[in-house]
Amino acid sequence: EQPPPIFRSWRQFYAFVLTVHVVVIILFYWFTKMYE
Amino acid sequence: MNTLDWLVLGGTLAYIIGYGIWKTRGIRTTEDYLLGKRELKWYTIGLSIVATQASAITFLSTPGQAFEEGMGFAQFYFGMPIAMVILAAVFIPVFYRLKVYTAYEFLETRFGVATRMLTAGLFLLSRGLAAAITVYAPAIILSSIMGWSLNVTILIMGGLVIFYTLIGGTNAVSQTQKQQMIIILTGMVIAFFILLSLLPQNISFNDAVRVAGKTGKLEVVNFEFSWDNKYNIWTGIFGSTFLFLSYFGTDQSQVQRYLSGKSLKESRLGLLFNGLFKVPMQFCILFLGAMIFVFYQFEKPPVFFNQAAVNQIQNTEYATQFSELQTAHDTNFNIKKLQLLNLVDVMKTGDDFQINQAQTLLLNTQSESQNIKTEVRQLIEKSGINVKSKDSDYVFISFVLKYLPHGLIGLLLAVIFSAAMSTTASELNALATATTIDFYKRGIAQDRDDAHYLRTSKLFTFGWGILILIFAASVSLFDNLIEAVNIVGSLFYGTILGIFLVAFFFKRVGGNAVFVAAIITEIIVITIYVMDRYEVLNIAYLWLNMIGCVLVIGIAMLLENMFRDSNAVIRNS
Numbered sequence: 060e061q062p063p064p065i066f067r068s069w070r071q072f073y074a075f076v077l078t079v080h081v082v083v084i085i086l087f088y089w090f091t092k093m094y095e
Numbered sequence: 096m097n098t099l100d101w102l103v104l105g106g107t108l109a110y111i112i113g114y115g116i117w118k119t120r121g122i123r124t125t126e127d128y129l130l131g132k133r134e135l136k137w138y139t140i141g142l143s144i145v146a147t148q149a150s151a152i153t154f155l156s157t158p159g160q161a162f163e164e165g166m167g168f169a170q171f172y173f174g175m176p177i178a179m180v181i182l183a184a185v186f187i188p189v190f191y192r193l194k195v196y197t198a199y200e201f202l203e204t205r206f207g208v209a210t211r212m213l214t215a216g217l218f219l220l221s222r223g224l225a226a227a228i229t230v231y232a233p234a235i236i237l238s239s240i241m242g243w244s245l246n247v248t249i250l251i252m253g254g255l256v257i258f259y260t261l262i263g264g265t266n267a268v269s270q271t272q273k274q275q276m277i278i279i280l281t282g283m284v285i286a287f288f289i290l291l292s293l294l295p296q297n298i299s300f301n302d303a304v305r306v307a308g309k310t311g312k313l314e315v316v317n318f319e320f321s322w323d324n325k326y327n328i329w330t331g332i333f334g335s336t337f338l339f340l341s342y343f344g345t346d347q348s349q350v351q352r353y354l355s356g357k358s359l360k361e362s363r364l365g366l367l368f369n370g371l372f373k374v375p376m377q378f379c380i381l382f383l384g385a386m387i388f389v390f391y392q393f394e395k396p397p398v399f400f401n402q403a404a405v406n407q408i409q410n411t412e413y414a415t416q417f418s419e420l421q422t423a424h425d426t427n428f429n430i431k432k433l434q435l436l437n438l439v440d441v442m443k444t445g446d447d448f449q450i451n452q453a454q455t456l457l458l459n460t461q462s463e464s465q466n467i468k469t470e471v472r473q474l475i476e477k478s479g480i481n482v483k484s485k486d487s488d489y490v491f492i493s494f495v496l497k498y499l500p501h502g503l504i505g506l507l508l509a510v511i512f513s514a515a516m517s518t519t520a521s522e523l524n525a526l527a528t529a530t531t532i533d534f535y536k537r538g539i540a541q542d543r544d545d546a547h548y549l550r551t552s553k554l555f556t557f558g559w560g561i562l563i564l565i566f567a568a569s570v571s572l573f574d575n576l577i578e579a580v581n582i583v584g585s586l587f588y589g590t591i592l593g594i595f596l597v598a599f600f601f602k603r604v605g606g607n608a609v610f611v612a613a614i615i616t617e618i619i620v621i622t623i624y625v626m627d628r629y630e631v632l633n634i635a636y637l638w639l640n641m642i643g644c645v646l647v648i649g650i651a652m653l654l655e656n657m658f659r660d661s662n663a664v665i666r667n668s
Contacts, residue, residue: 061360069363073180076367080176083374084328087169087315094308 096241096504103505107278108512112259115271119263125548129196129528131266131355139273140365143352143521144343145372146272146279151233151515152488154279154380159487161384162391165312167326169381172374174336178343179370181336183363185599186344191359196532198350198595205598206606208537213613214591215533218347219526221584223559226522227566228580233515235571236488237508239403240496249567252512256519257560261553265355265528268520275513282510285503286495287383293498295393302439303389309438309454310392310461312385315378334637337644341588343369345595347525387494392435398424399471400489404482413478420474424467431460523563527556586624589643590616596644597651604655612651616643 066072122128135143160168195201199218203211230253238245259267294303307313317327343349343366356362398421399405408417438453468486475482495507531552540547590613597604597612620643626632 063360063364069184072367073184076176076180076371079371080173080374084173084316087378091313091315094304094313 096508097501099502100505100508103502104508104512107506107509108255111271111274111278111513112255114274115259115267116263118270119266122264122266122549125531125545125552127266128264128549128552129351129524129531131264131269133355134357135266135269135355135361135365136357137361137364137368139269140353140356140362141368141372142276143269143272144349144365144369145376146276146514146517147349147352147521148342148369148373148518149279149376149514150229150518151511152229154283154510154514155233155236155491156485156488157377157380158384158387159485159490161312161381162388162490163487166315166378166381166385167317169315169374169378170317170326170328170331171335172377173328173331174333175339175373176367176370177332177336178339179366181340182344183366186595187353187359187362187366189599190350190354191362195354197347197529198345199347199529199533202594202598203537206594206609210594210606210610210613211533211537213610214345214594215347215529217587217591218345218529221580221587222346222348222522223526223562224566224580225584226519226526226559226563227570229515229518229522230563230567231570232484233511234567236484236492237511239401239484240489240492242403245571246568249564252515253519253560253564253567256516256523257557257564260520260523261556261560264552264556265351265524268517268524269352269355271520272517275517278506278513279510282503282506283380283383286499286507287379287386289499289503290383290386290390290494293390293394298393298439302442303386305442306389306392306435306439307385309442309450310388310457312388315381330635330637334635334641337589337592337640338585338637341592341640341644345588345591347529348521351525351528352521384491387490390494393432395425395428397493398468399475400486400493401482401484402489402493404475404480407480408475408478411478411480413474416474417471420467420471424464424471427460427464427467431457431464434460519563523556523560526559527552530555530559582624585639586620586643587617589620589640590647592640593644593647593651597648601648601652604651605658608654608658609647609651611654612647615650616646619646 062069062072066075119131126132157168190198190201193201193204197215199211199215202214230249234245234248234252237243238248259271263270291300291303294300298306304313318329319327320329321327353362353365356365397405405417408414434453434457438450438457441449441453472486492507492511496504499507531548535551535555536548540551593616594609594613597609620639623632623634623642624639627634
């Protein structure tokens with residue numbers, strides 16, 4: 060089935076989802092360090 | 096609660112149920128009823144998945160958890176997006192290709208009917224009990240704090256769910272969940288902004304966040320690994336990936352949510368939306384709890400949030416001891432408030448030495464405050480009062496009832512009701528589906544017409560609904576039943592996931608090997624749990640899922656090789 064718009068394949072979309080997740084974890088880590 | 100609150104609460108619930116029933120007119124076939132005509136878009140599926148997982152306890156307990164222990168619980172969800180990607184790539188395409196109603200139906204195509212019945216039976220047992228807890232847990236907190244009758248609260252919550260799930264089937268569940276999530280998110284955002292407006296004039300938002308940080312409430316990410324600590328990044332990523340694979344991939348109450356999608360693409364997007372949405376959502380709920388903690392540093396909190404228990408102890412022989420602790424708590428609060436204002440002042444100077452000094456003083460007073468609270472809890476237990484629920488579960492609802500304006504109190508109670516009902520509706524719907532498809536249609540009445548199965552699924556929906564109500568009303572008769580139900584669920588989850596992963600990834604393993612492997616694994620997992628219980632081992636229960644799953648795969652492959660070798664020996668001889 061067609062991947063979501065602007066993505067060439069589902070695999071690329073999964074990589075995007077996991078990248079966003081890693082960025083969120085890094086932001087949480089920064090938040091923890093910033094206010095400890 | 097005044098008339099306005101009752102109107103908001105009643106109006107919100109009536110609107111949601113009316114909308115759900117109106118949107119799902121014209122159900123003619125069993126497929127319409129159990130798979131909702133397969134017409135849902137990704138955002139409805141996504142919100143429906145989130146609403147199914149987020150029960151009332153999510154919104155009652157999570158802020159209280161941050162209030163007590165800080166925001167580390169957010170790490171529990173770090174495995175979610177990983178699990179969602181695996182499910183979207185591997186599980187959903189197979190479910191779609193086989194056009195199954197339940198996840199267990201797929202197992203029959205791989206391993207035969209025994210494995211299907213085993214997994215569907217375990218689902219009915221653990222989810223049937225868990226659904227009762229979904230209703231009971233918020234009902235006991237609401238009945239205690241609002242002075243309502245427990246059984247009437249259970250009856251209203253459960254009765255409304257049975258009403259719209261019975262009439263509209265799966266689609267009514269998904270449509271109401273979309274509305275319920277909108278109510279829930281709106282209510283929580285409003286509560287957050289009102290909380291910020293209640294902070295003292297001289298404390299800015301940034302001051303409040305820094306105070307929460309200095310008092311140790313904002314440690315979201317913890318890299319220290321230990322087997323018995325469930326909130327660190329490693330347990331979060333590895334342990335919870337297995338838990339969420341089990342829950343979203345093999346638990347019919349979730350599988351049914353995405354099987355009703357319009358296409359494979361919509362279902363995948365719905366699951367991935369859930370993966371990305373849930374982590375920030377939990378972060379926000381926990382952050383709300385951390386801000387409630389800061390608020391209660393400037394506004395005196397009760398020494399014990401469960402007011403019903405406080406009223407009870409004041410009529411016992413322990414009343415004098417309790418009032419001494421209350422006085423100690425008041426004194427401690429006044430000292431802590433002065434130290435905190437001092438900390439806020441020195442933070443503005445930026446002098447690290449002074450900041451550390453002020454922080455150390457504050458943390459000492461803070462730990463004295465904890466000791467007083469522990470003594471109060473022990474005194475309440477000693478007096479024989481059964482509080483049924485952790486005191487931190489009462490933190491958020493106490494704040495709402497005391498500090499929110501009328502009208503919004505009704506809205507926040509609608510949030511709690513909506514969250515409980517959205518989860519229960521999915522559970523009820525899935526229990527009826529698995530009973531109809533995996534047991535009745537497969538084993539009892541195989542070749543009847545569609546109208547017969549439609550009637551039967553409605554009958555099973557009603558039957559399970561009544562059972563859930565009876566279970567929920569009798570929970571309070573047993574001590575520690577909630578914990579027992581959660582344990583039963585987690586003891587089977589890993590094994591069931593192992594069976595599914597063998598089905599997807601190890602094509603050469605047959606039904607006999609996997610069935611025997613599942614039984615052996617379950618014995619090992621229960622043994623590990625018992626050893627943990629008696630402190631021979633020390634292991635967080637999240638790891639049991641991973642251990643169970645890996646053992647099933649390993650033992651099944653070993654057995655398959657043994658069966659093949661012995662067959663070869665027999666053939667050769």
